[in-house]
Amino acid sequence: xxxxxxxxxxxxxxxxxxxxxxxxxxxxxxxxxxxxxxxxxxxxxxxxxxxxxxxxxxxxxxxxxxxxxxxxxxxxxxxxxxxxxxxxxxxxxxxxxxxxxxxxxxxxxxxxxxxxxxxxxxxxxxxxxxxxxxxxxxxxxxxxxxxxxxxxxxxxxxxxxxxxxxxxxxxxxxxxxxxxxxxxxxxxxxxxxxxxxxxxxxxxxxxxxxxxxxxxxxxxxxxxxxxxxxxxxxxxxxxxxxxxxxxxxxxxxxxxxxxxxxxxxxxxxxxxxxxxxxxxxxxxxxxxxxxxxxxxxxxxxxxxxxxxxxxxxxxxxxxxxxxxxxxxxxxxxxxxxxxxxxxxxxxxxxxxxxxxxxxxxxxxxxxxxxxxxxxxxxxxxxxxxxxxxxxxxxxxxxxxxxxxxxxxxxxxxxxxxxxxxxxxxxxxxxxxxxxxxxxxxxxxxxxxxxxxxxxxxxxxxxxxxxxxxxxxxxxxxxxxxxxxxxxxxxxxxxxxxxxxxxxxxxxxxxxxxxxxxxxxxxxxxxxxxxxxxxxxxxxxxxxxxxxxxxxxxxxxxxxxxxxxxxxxxxxxxxxxxxxxxxxxxxxxxxxxxxxxxxxxxxxxxxxxxxxxxxxxxxxxxxxxxxxxxxxxxxxxxxxxxxxxxxxxxxxxxxxxxxxxxxxxxxxxxxxxxxxxxxxxxxxxxxxxxxxxxxxxxxxxxxxxxxxxxxxxxxxxxxxxxx
Amino acid sequence: xxxxxxxxxxxxxxxxxxxxxxxxxxxxxxxxxxxxxxxxxxxxxxxxxxxxxxxxxxxxxxxxxxxxxxxxxxxxxxxxxxxxxxxxxxxxxxxxxxxxxxxxxxxxxxxxxxxxxxxxxxxxxxxxxxxxxxxxxxxxxx
Numbered sequence: 001x002x003x004x005x006x007x008x009x010x011x012x013x014x015x016x017x018x019x020x021x022x023x024x025x026x027x028x029x030x031x032x033x034x035x036x037x038x039x040x041x042x043x044x045x046x047x048x049x050x051x052x053x054x055x056x057x058x059x060x061x062x063x064x065x066x067x068x069x070x071x072x073x074x075x076x077x078x079x080x081x082x083x084x085x086x087x088x089x090x091x092x093x094x095x096x097x098x099x100x101x102x103x104x105x106x107x108x109x110x111x112x113x114x115x116x117x118x119x120x121x122x123x124x125x126x127x128x129x130x131x132x133x134x135x136x137x138x139x140x141x142x143x144x145x146x147x148x149x150x151x152x153x154x155x156x157x158x159x160x161x162x163x164x165x166x167x168x169x170x171x172x173x174x175x176x177x178x179x180x181x182x183x184x185x186x187x188x189x190x191x192x193x194x195x196x197x198x199x200x201x202x203x204x205x206x207x208x209x210x211x212x213x214x215x216x217x218x219x220x221x222x223x224x225x226x227x228x229x230x231x232x233x234x235x236x237x238x239x240x241x242x243x244x245x246x247x248x249x250x251x252x253x254x255x256x257x258x259x260x261x262x263x264x265x266x267x268x269x270x271x272x273x274x275x276x277x278x279x280x281x282x283x284x285x286x287x288x289x290x291x292x293x294x295x296x297x298x299x300x301x302x303x304x305x306x307x308x309x310x311x312x313x314x315x316x317x318x319x320x321x322x323x324x325x326x327x328x329x330x331x332x333x334x335x336x337x338x339x340x341x342x343x344x345x346x347x348x349x350x351x352x353x354x355x356x357x358x359x360x361x362x363x364x365x366x367x368x369x370x371x372x373x374x375x376x377x378x379x380x381x382x383x384x385x386x387x388x389x390x391x392x393x394x395x396x397x398x399x400x401x402x403x404x405x406x407x408x409x410x411x412x413x414x415x416x417x418x419x420x421x422x423x424x425x426x427x428x429x430x431x432x433x434x435x436x437x438x439x440x441x442x443x444x445x446x447x448x449x450x451x452x453x454x455x456x457x458x459x460x461x462x463x464x465x466x467x468x469x470x471x472x473x474x475x476x477x478x479x480x481x482x483x484x485x486x487x488x489x490x491x492x493x494x495x496x497x498x499x500x501x502x503x504x505x506x507x508x509x510x511x512x513x514x515x516x517x518x519x520x521x522x523x524x525x526x527x528x529x530x531x532x533x534x535x536x537x538x539x540x541x542x543x544x545x546x547x548x549x550x551x552x553x554x555x556x557x558x559x560x561x562x563x564x565x566x567x568x569x570x571x572x573x574x575x576x577x578x579x580x581x582x583x584x585x586x587x588x589x590x591x592x593x594x595x596x597x598x599x600x601x602x603x604x605x606x607x608x609x610x611x612x613x614x615x616x617x618x619x620x621x622x623x624x625x626x627x628x629x630x631x632x633x634x635x636x637x638x639x640x641x642x643x644x645x646x647x648x649x650x651x652x653x654x655x656x657x658x659x660x661x662x663x664x665x666x667x668x669x670x671x672x673x674x675x676x677x678x679x680x681x682x683x684x685x686x687x688x689x690x691x692x693x694x695x696x697x698x699x700x701x702x703x704x705x706x707x708x709x710x711x712x713x714x715x716x717x718x719x720x721x722x
Numbered sequence: 723x724x725x726x727x728x729x730x731x732x733x734x735x736x737x738x739x740x741x742x743x744x745x746x747x748x749x750x751x752x753x754x755x756x757x758x759x760x761x762x763x764x765x766x767x768x769x770x771x772x773x774x775x776x777x778x779x780x781x782x783x784x785x786x787x788x789x790x791x792x793x794x795x796x797x798x799x800x801x802x803x804x805x806x807x808x809x810x811x812x813x814x815x816x817x818x819x820x821x822x823x824x825x826x827x828x829x830x831x832x833x834x835x836x837x838x839x840x841x842x843x844x845x846x847x848x849x850x851x852x853x854x855x856x857x858x859x860x861x862x863x864x
Contacts, residue, residue, distance in 0.1 A: 558794070595777040599735075603770035636736040639765040 076537060077480065079136060080219035080329075083371060083444050085113065086233040086271070088142040088258040090250050093241040093278050101313045101349055105239055105278070106141045111325045112359040113139040116367050123376050124447040125383055132446065137367060138221075138329060144174070145224055145233065145263045175221035175331035176526050182565035184332040185214055187339060189567060193619045207574050207623055214571060215537065218530060221331035226266040226425035227473040229433075229440045235272035235371055242277065242284040247292050251275065268428035268437070272374045274366055275304040280311045303370050307362050309355050320353040375441050382438040383450070386431050390457050419465040426470070432461055436470070439477065448488070452481035469524070472517035476531045479510040483538040483545075504539060504548030511535060511552070525563045532556040533572070540579050546597065550579040550604075570611040574624060577604035581627070602631035609647050621647060725754035726864055727764040727812040728856070730832065732844040735772060737765075738807070739847040739856075746861045764796075768810045771798040775808060785829075786822050801825035803832065805843060813864075820863045827859040 089097075089105040102108040113136065120135040188210055224231045236258060244250045259269065275296055279289040286308075293306040314321045330338075351359075418430035426433040439454035455478040462471035486502035511531070518528035532552055539549035553576045557569060564572065580601035605628050612620040625648060632640050730739040742754040742761075756764065771791035778787060779802055791798040799821050801809040809825055809832075835841055835852055 554794075595773060597773050599770045599773045603766045606766060634734075635769070636734065637765065637769065639737075639740075639762060640769060643762045643766075 075134065076215060076219070077484065077534065078446060079134065080216075081230050081440075081444055082136050082138055083234040083375065084138045084140055084231050085274075085366075085371070086140055086142045086145060086236045087239065088236055088254055088261075089239040090241065090244060090254055092243040092250075093239045096241050096243065096278060096280060096309065096311050099311045099313065100309070100351070100355075104141075106139055109237075109359060109363070110139040111327050112356070112363050113137045114325075114328055116364050117360050118364060120368060120372065122372055122445050122447075124445070125379060125442065125450045130446065135367065137363070137371070139237075140221075140231075140233070142236065142258060142261050142263075144221075145267065146261065173221070173331060173333045173337065174223055175217070175219075175333070176223035177331075177333065178526055178529060178563075178565060178568065180332035180336060181214065181217055182567050184217060184336055185210065185571065186567045187336070188213065189617055189620060193617055207571075207620065208578065211571055211575055211578070214568070215533065216329065217332045217335065218533070220329040221334070222530075223526075224264065224267065225469075226264070226423075227436075227467075227469040228477075229268075229437045230444065232267045232437075233271045234375060234441075234444075235274050235366075237274050237276055237366075239276040239278055242279045242289045242292070247277070248295070251296075265423065266425040266428060266433070268433075270428075272370060273300075273303065274370055275300050276362065277304065277306050279306060279308045281308050282311045305362050305365060308358050310352055314350040314352055314355075316347060316350055318350070318352070321350040322353050322356050324349040324351055324356070372445070375445055379438060379441050379445065379447070379450070382434055382441075386434050387438055387454055387457070390431070390435065390461075391453070417465045419467045421466075424467070424469065426467070432458065432465070432467075432470070435461075436474070439474075443477070443481065448481045448484045452478060452485060455481060468517045468521040469527075472514040472522065472527070472531075475510045475514035475517075476527075479507045479514070480534060480538060482507070483535070487538065487541055504545045507535065507548070515555070519559070519563070529556065529563055529568075533575075536575065536579065540582060543583055546579055546582050550576050550600070553579060566611070566615060570608055570615065570617075570620070573604060573608040573611055577601050577608060577624075577627075580604060598631050602628050606644060606647070609644075613647050724750075724814040725756050726860065727754070727756070727768070728828075728860070729765075729768050729810050730828075730847070731768070731772070731808040731810060733806050734844065735769060736844060737846075738844070739852070740765075741853065741856055741860075743857060743860050743864070745864055747864070752857075752861060763793075764812055767791075767793045767796055767798065767812060771800070771810065772808065774798075775800050775802070775810075786825055788818060789816065799825075801829065803829060805836075807832070807843075824859055824863040827863070828856055831855050831859070 087106040087109060094104040097103070097105040097108045100108065116135045116137065119131045119133045121129050121131050122135075123129050192210070222231050238251060238254045238258060240247050240250045240254065255273070258273075263269075277289065277293050277296060279286060279293075289306065293304070296304045316323070418432060419426055426436075428434075428437075435454055435458055439451045439458065442448075442451040442454065455474045458474040459471065459478060462468075462474055482502060514531055515528055518524050518531060532555060536549045536553045536556075539545040539552065553572055556564065556572055557576070580597040583597040584601055585598070586596045605624050609621045609624040609628075612618075612624060625644065628644060632644060635641075725742065725744045728739075728741045728743070729737050732738050742756060742764075744750050744752050744754045746752050770793075774791045775787065778790060785802050785804070787800040787802060789797045790800045795814055796812050797814065797816060799811045799813065801811075803809070809828060811821060811824070813821070831852060832847075835847055835849065836843070841847075
């Protein structure tokens with residue numbers, strides 16, 4: 001259990017992670033006491049070979065001869081699970097953003113948070129630094145926490161009702177809803193049907209890229225829930241603008257009101273506060289703002305930033321205007337809303353070049369100087385003070401004694417456990433909740449080793465408390481981190497017969513329990529789907545684990561009738577084929593030859609095509625079947641071919657109205673014709689079915705095979721009658 | 723009532739002989755109960771399981787490879803002849819010994835077919851006698 005126990009190398013600091021305190025209201029209002037920060041930005045410059053480059057070189061050598069979008073899948077999780085930063089802005093700041101044509105300050109900041117420009121150095125629990133250039137954060141509103149939050153009730157967490165309004169009276173836009181995803185994907189499929197796969201606005205409508213979009217939408221704006229803390233805010237941006245006549249007073253008020261936002265109880269309020277002064281370059285005097293900012297700096301230390309923006313609205317034709325990038329991580333509901341309001345008349349949002357640079361700088365400085373050090377500090381403190389007690393020999397005794405006490409009498413059980421079964425959550429300051437937070441922070445900082453060992457310890461705790469959702473989530477993350485760790489290992493480590501070698505079979509018990517808990521105990525379809533599909537994506541990156549990946553994807557399909565709506569089911573079926581496609585050609589590894597899985601791939605493609613055909617999506621059928629001919633074209637098995645023809649017939653029937661399509665079909669035809677008379681015979685049958693003119697040969701064939709069954713039927717009927 | 727789908731595949735993945743039958747055990751009448759959509763799937767499942775057969779045939783000494791693959795509720799058992807002809811049986815219930823006996827007897831029948839001077843390897847087996855005998859073997863063991 002304590003296999004990966006990492007005592008940090010750095011000296012044990014007695015400091016708790018400290019948080020800037022509110023200006024206490026007892027102090028004078030004119031000169032409120034603003035506590036200065038104790039943080040120092042510690043940016044380490046150790047440069048070990050970074051995890052990511054290793055991973056990419058590994059997949060480069062291993063997956064050289066087959067097409068995998070491994071770059072996408074291996075980093076998908078790292079891009080999806082990133083720190084969330086809440087924004088709490090004053091009214092005048094939001095007004096400034098509105099003047100610029102944005103909904104509020106959060107929307108102005110949001111696109112720039114998704115990728116932090118430049119390299120970011122992160123220290124892991126061992127004190128080794130790693131440099132990443134693809135770090136990102138998510139900007140959310142303070143009130144979104146409330147809207148996206150899962151309300152907890154006695155009967156376990158229930159998802160928010162589909163059509164209702166949120167607590168703040170808005171149409172819900174949060175993620176974590178399979179029905180929204182279904183609607184969105186159905187829209188994209190339909191659009192691909194209309195455009196016949198022609199790229200529009202550079203959007204690729206192939207199955208793979210649509211599936212990628214689906215995954216990203218699934219992982220966007222995940223609900224704020226008690227059992228995982230990824231979506232809980234790591235920090236809160238408190239923003240005021242230079243328009244405010246009483247800036248210090250406003251900051252104090254914002255601090256107080258930020259604390260009073262009724263965010264769910266399980267969300268810890270010990271987040272970092274980051275203060276931003278937005279200076280209006282067009283209206284206000286920079287001297288005044290600068291003086292104010294100096295004052296802020298004196299009080300808050302590093303955790304503040306002066307953002308210089310122009311307040312006038314920008315249009316494309318302006319000098320130095322740049323188009324604001326699209327948010328990539330928006331939820332399905334948000335995209336659906338965008339589609340609904342989408343008319344070509346609305347011009348793209350623009351900002352002055354200087355504004356865009358200023359926003360990027362804000363994000364980068366905040367992440368580099370405040371958020372990363374803060375999270376590192378939290379991880380090391382919690383690791384020292386909470387987690388280390390639970391690992392090692394004493395931790396084992398502790399959990400053992402707890403377990404035995406728990407079974408001996410129910411009263412001591414409930415007293416020893418801090419799990420609140422009424423709200424089915426742990427209060428944020430209990431060791432269990434803190435450890436989960438530690439593991440999640442470590443995960444977000446990409447220290448998967450620490451995360452893995454912490455999740456592993458947590459599993460048993462949650463199980464003895466019967467905190468099923470927590471238990472399932474920790475099982476899920478243990479499995480995911482173990483795959484991530486194995487993927488990050490160099491190739492020769494994988495093939496060596498070390499005892500710690502990762503095997504997909506070792507995931508089985510973990511995921512079994514997780515799936516069971518998610519589905520049966522918690523009735524959370526979304527969490528179940530996410531768990532399975534992420535496992536599939538991670539396993540798929542390694543050619544050795546393709547079978548396991550496909551097996552898990554099949555499991556998702558197995559219970560698809562209760563979990564997945566039809567379009568998503570078809571997509572997942574296609575994904576199984578994609579999993580096998582990773583091994584479409586044999587792989588030669590050092591120890592053995594791994595045979596190809598091209599027939600499996602072809603079968604799943606046919607299955608997916610069948611699903612699409614049932615829904616009448618002919619374009620998808622065609623695209624899916626394109627890869628199939630290479631396999632079935634050379635097989636002289638009439639039954640197989642006839643079925644594929646019948647699937648194809650579905651869309652060929654209506655293809656005649658489009659000239660370009662028939663040309664395209666001609667090429668497909670020509671490419672897969674290896675066959676002889678059998679093929680012709682099939683072609684003839686097809687014509688019969690299409691009620692075209694009948695030649696003598698066709699008539700012969702018609703009588704020979706097609707009418708066999710009806711005749712027999714008649715015969716038996718007359719037999720019965722006589 | 724379990725149903726069986728039996729196929730003999732040639733060296734080029736081409737089917738030499740296909741048959742469907744139901745169980746005779748527990749009062750079965752020997753008629754297969756595949757649904758219509760299952761029927762064409764059987765062929766795809768059999769074809770796809772060749773990937774697995776090709777992988778494990780090199781790690782296995784015996785000709786009877788037992789259950790090689792499964793697709794939801796359907797199990798695929800395989801018997802590999804000396805001439806790289808594959809016997810595949812799709813079944814729903816696991817019964818290794820019965821299937822082994824079935825395969826051995828069919829192998830016997832197949833060898834006899836092979837000895838026919840008018841039959842060459844990879845040719846479709848159209849003989850009604852062969853069909854009849856296979857069904858008899860099925861009745862005996864399955």
